[in-house]
Amino acid sequence: MIANTTQFDLRSKLPNIKESIFSVMSQHARANNAINLSQGFPNFPCSDQLIALVNKYMQEGYNQYAPAYGVMELRETLAQKVNKQYGIEVKPESEITVTAGATQAIFTAILGLIREGDEVIVFDPAYDSYVPSIKMAGGMPIHVSLKGPDYKIPWDEVKKKISFKTKMIILNTPHNPCGTCIDEDDIEQLKIITSGNNILILSDEVYEHAIFDDNKHYSLLGSDLAERNISVFSFGKVLHTTGWKIGYCVAPNYLMKEIRKVHQFNVFSVNTPMQYAINEFYKNEGNYSSVSNFYEQKRDFFLNLMKESRFSFVPSAGTYFQLMNYSDISKQSDVDFALKLVQEHGVASIPVSVFYNDKTDEKVLRFCFAKTDETLEKAAEKLCKI
Numbered sequence: 001m002i003a004n005t006t007q008f009d010l011r012s013k014l015p016n017i018k019e020s021i022f023s024v025m026s027q028h029a030r031a032n033n034a035i036n037l038s039q040g041f042p043n044f045p046c047s048d049q050l051i052a053l054v055n056k057y058m059q060e061g062y063n064q065y066a067p068a069y070g071v072m073e074l075r076e077t078l079a080q081k082v083n084k085q086y087g088i089e090v091k092p093e094s095e096i097t098v099t100a101g102a103t104q105a106i107f108t109a110i111l112g113l114i115r116e117g118d119e120v121i122v123f124d125p126a127y128d129s130y131v132p133s134i135k136m137a138g139g140m141p142i143h144v145s146l147k148g149p150d151y152k153i154p155w156d157e158v159k160k161k162i163s164f165k166t167k168m169i170i171l172n173t174p175h176n177p178c179g180t181c182i183d184e185d186d187i188e189q190l191k192i193i194t195s196g197n198n199i200l201i202l203s204d205e206v207y208e209h210a211i212f213d214d215n216k217h218y219s220l221l222g223s224d225l226a227e228r229n230i231s232v233f234s235f236g237k238v239l240h241t242t243g244w245k246i247g248y249c250v251a252p253n254y255l256m257k258e259i260r261k262v263h264q265f266n267v268f269s270v271n272t273p274m275q276y277a278i279n280e281f282y283k284n285e286g287n288y289s290s291v292s293n294f295y296e297q298k299r300d301f302f303l304n305l306m307k308e309s310r311f312s313f314v315p316s317a318g319t320y321f322q323l324m325n326y327s328d329i330s331k332q333s334d335v336d337f338a339l340k341l342v343q344e345h346g347v348a349s350i351p352v353s354v355f356y357n358d359k360t361d362e363k364v365l366r367f368c369f370a371k372t373d374e375t376l377e378k379a380a381e382k383l384c385k386i
């Protein structure tokens with residue numbers, strides 16, 4: 001298409017956003033016929049039973065718009081799940097909304113709750129949708145860096161960055177890309193920081209069922225902070241169906257009311273047959289509670305092979321990502337090293353500096369281990385030769 005762009009005074013709303021590193025690395029992986037451990041998606045199938053359920057509901061005619069906030073049966077099942085896991089009563093009518101993946105829940109919550117000039121604390125390295133969502137809402141991201149190898153939240157620094165403009169803190173546990181989880185002390189610190197003010201918490205818990213070594217998932221829903229919190233979940237991560245883009249968020253009614261006003265107009269509702277299918281699938285608790293074990297085995301399988309390599313690592317405590325430090329191998333920047341890895345050694349990864357606002361480069365790459373054992377074995381073989 002030919003367009004005379006000078007006649008349109010288009011000032012980009014997001015001038016600094018470029019093509020995402022995930023697309024870029026996946027393109028490199030394809031071009032180099034490399035093993036793709038960059039983007040976070042499983043390369044194995046989801047459950048046959050789940051597919052059969054989607055088919056069943058499609059054939060039974062569940063193909064029209066779902067209710068705007070989600071199929072009620074599914075919301076009821078989720079309310080029971082949340083109650084059992086985190087000990088909190090949530091009302092399916094007014095406190096749970098089914099969304100087009102966690103990404104839409106995050107965007108919608110931020111758009112509904114953040115105003116021009118509000119400050120939002122973001123921990124770097126951060127999942128890439130937070131900052132653009134804040135900016136599109138007119139808010140100001142305030143970055144706090146987590147440093148390896150433990151990536152603990154530096155609460156003293158957080159306290160220094162809180163101002164009268166702070167409206168929200170975004171948490172992510174288990175954390176992508178670090179593979180860390182918050183604990184009781186972190187919840188205590190958050191309580192201290194938010195006591196006596198009106199700061200909200202957006203808690204991205206999409207990896208709640210990928211948590212290892214018998215650790216507990218500290219959901220904000222299970223804490224006294226639930227009254228000021230929005231928790232976000234993703235069925236894609238739990239059911240190995242990232243392409244379905246279905247998730248949900250849970251928040252008290254006074255917050256959910258505002259989130260739903262935006263949800264109505266940026267998606268209205270989420271596809272119907274999958275909601276019925278997931279509802280039926282979730283009736284069997286084992287269908288989601290077994291996922292942590294499954295990914296723990298994948299992590300152990302991959303790390304056992306990687307022991308032979310020159311990379312150093314702290315085993316991931318959650319998510320399906322593993323960070324690997326390559327300082328013993330190269331002094332190159334992480335972006336250059338990741339490019340070399342995909343082009344010369346045939347393994348695609350994500351350089352962690354891209355998740356930092358200030359591009360902190362600690363010589364660390366992120367590898368996704370949501371892959372078949374065969375894929376992990378081939379990747380480890382290549383990585384061990386470096």
Ligand SMILES: Cc1ncc(COP(=O)(O)O)c(C=O)c1O
Pocket residue numbers: 040100101102103104127172176204206233234235236237242245246247
């Ligand atoms: C931390 C985090 N939050 C949110 C999402 C998005 O989830 P969904 O695919 O359900 O939109 C992802 C996906 O990679 C993620 O890693």
